[in-house]
Amino acid sequence: xxxxxxxxxxxxxxxxxxxxxxxxxxxxxxxxxxxxxxxxxxxxxxxxxxxxxxxxxxxxxxxxxxxxxxxxxxxxxxxxxxxxxxxxxxxxxxxxxxxxxxxxxxxxxxxxxxxxxxxxxxxxxxxxxxxxxxxxxxxxxxxxxxxxxxxxxxxxxxxxxxxxxxxxxxxxxxxxxxxxxxxxxxxxxxxxxxxxxxxxxxxxxxxxxxxxxxxxxxxxxxxxxxxxxxxxxxxxxxxxxxxxxxxxxxxxxxxxxxxxxxxxxxxxxxxxxxxxxxxxxxxxxxxxxxxxxxxxxxxxxxxxxxxxxxxxxxxxxxxxxxxxxxxxxxxxxxxxxxxxxxxxxxxxxxxxxxxxxxxxxxxxxxxxxxxxxxxxxxxxxxxxxxxxxxxxxxxxxxxxxxxxxxxxxxxxxxxxxxxxxxxxxxxxxxxxxxxxxxxxxxxxxxxxxx
Numbered sequence: 001x002x003x004x005x006x007x008x009x010x011x012x013x014x015x016x017x018x019x020x021x022x023x024x025x026x027x028x029x030x031x032x033x034x035x036x037x038x039x040x041x042x043x044x045x046x047x048x049x050x051x052x053x054x055x056x057x058x059x060x061x062x063x064x065x066x067x068x069x070x071x072x073x074x075x076x077x078x079x080x081x082x083x084x085x086x087x088x089x090x091x092x093x094x095x096x097x098x099x100x101x102x103x104x105x106x107x108x109x110x111x112x113x114x115x116x117x118x119x120x121x122x123x124x125x126x127x128x129x130x131x132x133x134x135x136x137x138x139x140x141x142x143x144x145x146x147x148x149x150x151x152x153x154x155x156x157x158x159x160x161x162x163x164x165x166x167x168x169x170x171x172x173x174x175x176x177x178x179x180x181x182x183x184x185x186x187x188x189x190x191x192x193x194x195x196x197x198x199x200x201x202x203x204x205x206x207x208x209x210x211x212x213x214x215x216x217x218x219x220x221x222x223x224x225x226x227x228x229x230x231x232x233x234x235x236x237x238x239x240x241x242x243x244x245x246x247x248x249x250x251x252x253x254x255x256x257x258x259x260x261x262x263x264x265x266x267x268x269x270x271x272x273x274x275x276x277x278x279x280x281x282x283x284x285x286x287x288x289x290x291x292x293x294x295x296x297x298x299x300x301x302x303x304x305x306x307x308x309x310x311x312x313x314x315x316x317x318x319x320x321x322x323x324x325x326x327x328x329x330x331x332x333x334x335x336x337x338x339x340x341x342x343x344x345x346x347x348x349x350x351x352x353x354x355x356x357x358x359x360x361x362x363x364x365x366x367x368x369x370x371x372x373x374x375x376x377x378x379x380x381x382x383x384x385x386x387x388x389x390x391x392x393x394x395x396x397x398x399x400x401x402x403x404x405x406x407x408x409x410x411x412x413x414x415x416x417x418x419x420x421x422x423x424x425x426x427x428x429x430x431x432x433x434x435x436x437x438x439x440x441x442x443x444x445x446x447x448x449x450x
Contacts, residue, residue: 079119085111088132091402095119098430100380102399105132108155110365115399116382140363140412144169145253170256206239206263226264242266256282256450271448273307283450301329305357306446314353322347330354348424348436356443359450360415368395369407371423371439376403378429386422386438395421407441415445 082101084090087109092101100118105111114127138149143158147169150157160169210229212221221229223237230238243259243266253259255268270276270283277284288294288309289302296302296311303310316324316332321343324332330353337344356368373381383405385397394413400406407423421441427434 077123079123079125082117082125082129085113085130085132087134088130091399097121097123102402103130104399104401108135108137109133110135111398135365137363140361142168142363208237208239210235210237224264239263254281257448271307274450283448303355303357303444305444306359306450307448308446310355310444312355312442317351319347324351346433348438350437352437352439354439354441356441357446358413358443359446359448361412361449362409362445364409364412366409367400367406368409368443369423369439369441370400370404371406371425371437372401372404373425373427376427378427378432378434380428380431382426382428384424384426386424387420390419391421394419397423413443413445416447417445419443419445 077097078095079097081095082090085103085105088103088105088111090101090103092099095101097119100116102116103111103114109132111130112133113130115130117125117127120126134151136151137156138151141149142156143149143160146161147158150159158167158169160166206227207230208224208227210221210223212219212234214220219234221234223229226240226242227237228240230236239261241261242254243261246254246259254266257271257274258269260267260269268276268281273286273288274283275286276282285304285306286293287304289296289304294302294309294311296309300311300313303312314326314330314332316326318324321341322337323335325335327333332351334344334347334349354369358368371383381403383397383399385392385395385407387395394409394411396408396410397405398408405423405425407421413419420443423439423441425437425439427436
């Protein structure tokens, strides 16, 4: 600073502009030396200024580079796109970290792999890519009375044994018999291709005389419908036990439940809780609840089942830290939780109760019940199966729509039995639970397959 001031004073003196005008100024040689110093001084300042500019430019470039990297990171902070499985669908479009996608299969196919997958912090998906496998409808042996099952896409068909018809070979085909006994075969002129001899039935109390005619020396004896010639005695007709004949023959059983032999015919009977249908062969369940043929009390609900009924009463569960009240005959809701009671908010918001009546050995897989959310509160909806080993043996829970889960029967249940399952629906917002809803399903399985 002092050196620069001296240099400026010398210049002003030289040009007669300094207050010391009139005094002797410095020599020209000193002036040239001062100018050189000024040049050095300016050069040093210029270099310092350029260095500052270079440093500033580096800092600006570094800030721009960091900003670009952060923008790229934000743009690329998503997982790779997932495709829907063949013969299935994918629910959920967001691939950001923490979001879920769900998979479900078309009717007739079952899901193999992860039902839900989450985009993780590592930008990889949890679980395994699912596939949809064709359901073999023939696993449950739906074809009755010796029928052969043919598996098809989302359905099956039955090739019935001789004497049976219907979608599952459940209906016997009526068979007519003509009984003719030829006592003089050597002189017979009757076409033998049109004659058939039915084996003699077991001797019984129902006996009728035969009707015989003689044509050209040949005796022909016949019996009334429902009777047959008894052994070698062409004069006696014995009642045909249709129940035994159809039970042991290729045509199978004549009645859906029980067959009762009658003179010259038969009749079908049904177990208690059923009526015989108009065709006289099948059985129809009696609705004891609708016809008031039950003994349920006023505080109980009557649930009609196949072949009977059940009296049930719904009592709200008693769970520590929470209180539930019944808002309908089959629904309990939790009272508002106090602010200081954090454990209360973790208990289920509602309990719903539902009852199903099914026949024994119901074919599987099939949908038994659906649970849906009317107004979702969060960004994620999850469904889960609760209960013990018996429930997990016969049931599973699958997602059918974005807001709907369904309880699936995966293996037949042999009746009589009562099987319970619980479906949990949870609402979450950024993995934080907003609410839980429990649906309890009780399935009453009949003793019979009808």
